Amino acid sequence: xxxxxxxxxxxxxxxxxxxxxxxxxxxxxxxxxxxxxxxxxxxxxxxxxxxxxxxxxxxxxxxxxxxxxxxxxxxxxxxxxxxxxxxxxxxxxxxxxxxxxxxxxxxxxxxxxxxxxxxxxxxxxxxxxxxxxxxxxxxxxxxxxxxxxxxxxxxxxxxxxxxxxxxxxxxxxxxxxxxxxxxxxxxxxxxxxxxxxxxxxxxxxxxxxxxxxxxxxxxxxxxxxxxxxxxxxxxxxxxxxxxxxxxxxxx
Amino acid sequence: xxxxxxxxxxxxxxxxxxxxxxxxxxxxxxxxxxxxxxxxxxxxxxxxxxxxxxxxxxxxxxxxxxxxxxxxxxxxxxxxxxxxxxxxxxxxxxxxxxxxxxxxxxxxxxxxxxxxxxxxxxxxxxxxxxxxxxxxxxxxxxxxxxxxxxxxxxxxxxxxxxxxxxxxxxxxxxxxxxxxxxxxxxxxxxxxxxxxxxxxxxxxxxxxxxxxxxxxxxxxxxxxxxxxxxxxxxxxxxxxxxxxxxxxxxxxxxxxxxxxxxxxxxxxxxxxxxxxxxxxxxxxxxxxxxxxxxxxxxxxxxxxxxxxxxxxxxxxxxxxxxxxxxxxxxxxxxxxxxxxxxxxxxxxxxxxxxxxxxxxxxxxxxxxxxxxxxxxxxxxxxxxxxxxxxxxxxxxxxxxxxxxxxxxxxxxxxxxxxxxxxxxxxxxxxxxxxxx
Ligand code: SF4
Numbered sequence: 001x002x003x004x005x006x007x008x009x010x011x012x013x014x015x016x017x018x019x020x021x022x023x024x025x026x027x028x029x030x031x032x033x034x035x036x037x038x039x040x041x042x043x044x045x046x047x048x049x050x051x052x053x054x055x056x057x058x059x060x061x062x063x064x065x066x067x068x069x070x071x072x073x074x075x076x077x078x079x080x081x082x083x084x085x086x087x088x089x090x091x092x093x094x095x096x097x098x099x100x101x102x103x104x105x106x107x108x109x110x111x112x113x114x115x116x117x118x119x120x121x122x123x124x125x126x127x128x129x130x131x132x133x134x135x136x137x138x139x140x141x142x143x144x145x146x147x148x149x150x151x152x153x154x155x156x157x158x159x160x161x162x163x164x165x166x167x168x169x170x171x172x173x174x175x176x177x178x179x180x181x182x183x184x185x186x187x188x189x190x191x192x193x194x195x196x197x198x199x200x201x202x203x204x205x206x207x208x209x210x211x212x213x214x215x216x217x218x219x220x221x222x223x224x225x226x227x228x229x230x231x232x233x234x235x236x237x238x239x240x241x242x243x244x245x246x247x248x249x250x251x
Numbered sequence: 252x253x254x255x256x257x258x259x260x261x262x263x264x265x266x267x268x269x270x271x272x273x274x275x276x277x278x279x280x281x282x283x284x285x286x287x288x289x290x291x292x293x294x295x296x297x298x299x300x301x302x303x304x305x306x307x308x309x310x311x312x313x314x315x316x317x318x319x320x321x322x323x324x325x326x327x328x329x330x331x332x333x334x335x336x337x338x339x340x341x342x343x344x345x346x347x348x349x350x351x352x353x354x355x356x357x358x359x360x361x362x363x364x365x366x367x368x369x370x371x372x373x374x375x376x377x378x379x380x381x382x383x384x385x386x387x388x389x390x391x392x393x394x395x396x397x398x399x400x401x402x403x404x405x406x407x408x409x410x411x412x413x414x415x416x417x418x419x420x421x422x423x424x425x426x427x428x429x430x431x432x433x434x435x436x437x438x439x440x441x442x443x444x445x446x447x448x449x450x451x452x453x454x455x456x457x458x459x460x461x462x463x464x465x466x467x468x469x470x471x472x473x474x475x476x477x478x479x480x481x482x483x484x485x486x487x488x489x490x491x492x493x494x495x496x497x498x499x500x501x502x503x504x505x506x507x508x509x510x511x512x513x514x515x516x517x518x519x520x521x522x523x524x525x526x527x528x529x530x531x532x533x534x535x536x537x538x539x540x541x542x543x544x545x546x547x548x549x550x551x552x553x554x555x556x557x558x559x560x561x562x563x564x565x566x567x568x569x570x571x572x573x574x575x576x577x578x579x580x581x582x583x584x585x586x587x588x589x590x591x592x593x594x595x596x597x598x599x600x601x602x603x604x605x606x607x608x609x610x611x612x613x614x615x616x617x618x619x620x621x622x623x624x625x626x627x628x629x630x631x632x633x634x635x636x637x638x639x640x641x642x643x644x645x646x647x648x649x650x651x652x653x654x655x656x657x658x659x660x661x662x663x664x665x666x667x668x669x670x671x672x673x674x675x676x677x678x679x680x681x682x683x684x685x686x687x
Contacts (some may be wrong), residue, residue: 104600107611130295130305134350142349160351162280163287167349207346210258217263218308219299222507222520228301232294241296242352248299 001028006047006085008032010077013085014054016047017092030085061092066100076117078151087113125152129159131233133242134169135208138199142169145240153180157187208242215243224248252333258343260333264313264324265359279387286348286355286388288411288467293354306357306391307347311335311372315361319418319429320512321477324361328510334363337376345384355389355411356380366397374402377409389467397436400443407447412467412499415440417492420485424478427514444469445496468499475529476506476522477515483552486532486543493537503529528554535560538592539585557648562588565625566640566647572625573632577606588647589622609633621647 004020004027006012016030027045036044061070073088081087090110095102105111125148134142142164146153153173157180160169165185172179172192179192226246238245280287294303312334313324323330344356358376363369373392380386392410394403407413415437419425422434444465451464471492473485489501505521532554535541539561546560547553555563565572565588574583576598584595597615601607609628613619624634624643635646 101604104604106597106601106615107605107607112614126293130293130351130354132351136350144351164285164349165280166285203346207350210255210343211347211350211352213255214258214262214307215296215298215304217259218266218304219302220266220507223300223302223523225301226299229297229299232297232301232303242350243296245297245299 001041002043002045003027003036004030004045004047004085005033005036006030007049008034009049010074011051011054012047012049013077013088014057015050016085017089018050018053018057019045019047020089027089028086029083030089031082032080032085035082061095064099065092065095065102069095069100069103072103072114072118075121075155076114078155079117079121080151081117083113084117086110087117121150121152122155124148124150125155127233127237128152128156131237131241132156132160132171133240135198135242136201136204138201140168140201142167143172143198144170145172145174147175147236147239148173149236151176151178153178154189157182157189161185161187211242212244215245216248219248221248254339254343257333257335257339258309260331261310261313261335262308264361265308265310265357284385284387285345286386288355288387288389295351295353305354306389307344307353307355308357308359309335309340309343311340311358311360311369311376312363313361314363316364317362317429317431319432320510320514321418321428321474321506323510335376337372337379340376341380341384341386344380344388345386348386348388353388355391357391357393359393360395362395362397366395367399367402369395370398370402370406374406374409377406381409391467394440394444396432396440398440400440403440403443404447407444407464408462410465412470413444413465414470414472415444416472417488418472418474419478420473420480420488421478424480428477441469441471441492441496441498448497469496470498470500470502472502472504474506475503475526476518481552482525482529482532482554483543483547483549485529486536486547489533490536490543501533503533524556525554528556528560532560535564540582541586558644559588561586562621562647566644569640569643573627573634574625575627575630576612577602577629587622587625589618589620589625591616 002025004016006016013030013032016027019025020027020030028042033046038044058070061073069092073092076084076088076091087110091102091114094105094108094111098105102111103115106115128146128148132144132146134144137143151173153171153176157171160171160180161182164182168183170179170181172194177191177193178189180187180189229245233245235246292305294305296304298304310324312332313330314332314334315322315324315326318325318327322328340356340358344353347353348355356377358373360369360373363372373395377390377392380390389412390410391412391414392406394406394413394415396415403413417437418432419428425432425434447464448468451461454461455463473488475485485503492498492501503526505523505526506516506518507521508515508518511517532541532546535546536543541564546564554560558566565586571583572587574587576584579587581595581599584590584598585592590598594612594616598607598612598617601611601615606629609619609631612622612628619633624638624646626633635642638646
């Protein structure tokens, strides 16, 4: 039994898929290097990431299958699920044969899995578009910390680039130590860690208070429903909000 | 009065307006401007009652010349009063928006002095936001019943959505509870807005740069349970509003008893289940091809509170079932209880490739607990045999509620465009602390 191990990057995964094709091998699994538990009965093949090979696979997905298949693959990858690499590999194998109709073959477990992962990731990204909260810093930069389940920073950044083109902002994935920095029409995503208190702008506190008060006030007392609130906005997303949900009990 | 107090009063006063949706408009950001309206609509938070907060929803003022009985702000009510200035509303909107608290502004108002005077203040506010602050985010404006059509036309140039609230489903209801409003002062502006929307759309076909007019359409709200109007009457009204004025949404709001009066029903709590069923039925009208008459009739003018309206319809029409999922057309599939638009589309797509088995249905999101009584799959029936309408009724309740998720409208992206590495990490600390 053969497992392919890649370095955890998207390009690494695509390189692994390239190698499997040209070596005419069918690895049982394709795993990211941080998911590997050694076993005596398995042959591990470490794949060296190669930009060019990765690009060729990516182009082939777009041309031979479809642009939306490329999106499926990327989003499923960003889920960081342990089986994502393997599912993507199998999905693509079927895709080379079937072309764009692979996305209708939902009865195939790997196609379904890739779709399910894509959906989870895009759902979280969609939710995060609303839940990001910027704080205005002394330096005039708007700073927002987040801790999403999936690696969605790159999916949400373009939205804020379009929406807030004239303000400098940073969205910081605290858990993954990654941040998107935006200034004047350009953004970059770089490894980033920041500890310590942030120097806030003088007006910031006032607007935070206005928002908190507004939030408390908007709930209709006879309809308080913490279960529903949590269902839409799971507690794990509350950490970096300005407002404080869940403080009002039913009277 | 300071801004905190004003926001407290005027935010609280606006909260009974249920329309939270910010969808249906995609307004692109212009150079130098702030914001855009995003098509699927974005929820930014959920308040403690579980409702989505998408827009900063405030009244411009709660000082009212009218005296609608069901309303907390009626002229004779003893409540604290406040009035914003156009600039205060604009500042709040801009600063909340820049921090990503909100998707835009929902501005409504009590009738201050008279309808025209109020409408002019509202126009001043939205104009300021668009022109002075270059705000391109979403704006929903309430048109004041009885205001001059010219003012409504002016306001429509700046906003994404406009609504005139019908509030009460019948003229008798209005007469009894909102004596200064009449059906005409509500329906006329709706008709007017509708014709302006159509006109603007035609003009934009000819000239690309013709001005927008309420691009996200108009909506309205009905209060449920403040008058004896039954569900059939309400759904028929909604149906005709969708048809005649192409309304985007009708919102239903369970009457919240805020005051007591002999003309008002004495109820302890808002009829939430009824509101929920009306939304489900409304959904069936808009997306499932149902007609109000199919769901209810004069002998049964109320929606069943125990089971959802689609199941109720199916029970009345058992002769149409079961249907074979591998053959039934889309229109029939979506009429099966437990099969929604999404799962029906999946079924149609997947069965082109291979016939579908029962296990697959589950993965497609079909609620088999309900659906199994109404379908066959590869000819096999999975429901209970020898069952009659009333035992089936028992099996179908309690129905679960369905919620719609949002997914971002994203384009094709490659990894390197998502994660460009052009900044140097060293630059980063100066950006964040402002220290060079
Ligand atoms: S006109 Fe509006 S604000 Fe004034 S009392 Fe009637 S419903 Fe309330």
